[in-house]
């Protein structure tokens with residue numbers, strides 16, 4: 228049975244998996260201890276749960292548990308990584324390389340650092356959404372301390388050549404940070420194979436709770452050092468003070484464990500459904516996929532409907548289908564998506580684009596319904612006749 232509204236905005240956030248909620252519940256009530264309380268069993272129990280979650284998170288990305296720092300989400304992890312490196316490595320240089328299609332949490336952090344004397348190179352991307360490795364390598368100079376390039380883009384789902392970027396960074400003795408918020412739990416991510424030194428992630432994009440995330444900080448070859456951005460009780464090896472959000476961390480751990488087990492099957496299922504949706508909508512004519520169709524996350528497609536205002540389309544669908552025209556954080560602004568603009572789209576085409584992102588609960592009937600509703604509405608908005616074949 229089709230239940231409305233249909234949710235196709237999983238890149239903004241995902242529902243908490245019921246198995247995650249179940250794992251979290253005892254830590255709100257019975258096992259409520261402070262993980263930093265060393266003097267009694269309540270604290271020990273909380274610490275044990277946090278340690279276990281740390282293992283689960285580390286396992287999913289090929290790290291060791293000592294390399295995981297819990298944060299309040301990816302925004303905080305992005306801030307800690309970039310500002311932490313900038314401050315710690317000030318003696319080496321002030322130059323950071325990033326891309327024009329990063330999430331605001333990275334771009335605005337870089338803008339902030341510019342005011343403090345950082346030099347930032349914002350690399351352009353190709354119409355497919357990838358950074359050019361030659362341009363990246365030639366942007367490196369003796370003062371470069373960090374390359375900050377996302378693993379997969381939140382709006383178009385394209386996956387950057389992360390392994391090659393990490394290789395170039397290492398060759399030049401520069402640290403490599405990747406915001407892997409959209410990639411972790413969706414596709415295999417491995418910090419060693421991918422030559423990653425720092426990695427940000429968040430629970431709410433992988434069927435965990437909102438308000439919990441993590442930063443991976445490499446310990447060996449090279450050992451990465453950071454300046455803390457939150458001072459206080461010295462939690463998380465002094466890198467992130469503040470009483471640990473034990474239920475959230477337990478939820479993040481459980482969510483990672485589930486993804487590890489189910490990710491490959493789920494990716495196959497979702498990419499089939501996504502392709503079905505995409506093919507049908509491309510069939511409407513004057514519809515294009517934004518960004519590469521290769522090297523893309525399995526659950527997302529960003530489509531440009533020529534001569535259709537995506538806001539009008541979204542409003543017409545709003546009651547029954549939840550989609551978005553870009554990222555949640557910028558959905559309140561009338562400006563066209565800077566990600567789509569960076570691909571070379573005009574303002575008009577950027578304003579004609581919609582992102583559909585599928586998830587764990589997405590069913591075939593929902594995709595069929597979406598195809599039907601979007602097709603009908605696009606025809607209507609274009610002033611075309613609709614034909615129904617029965």
Ligand SMILES: Cc1ncc(COP(=O)(O)O)c(C=O)c1O
Nearest residue numbers: 300301302330332381406408429
């Ligand atoms: C690529 C990327 N980075 C960072 C974030 C921010 O994550 P959080 O909501 O955990 O702060 C998001 C969320 O939309 C994202 O997609």
Ligand code: FES
Nearest residue numbers: 239554555556557
């Ligand atoms: S929640 Fe995704 S852009 Fe902010």
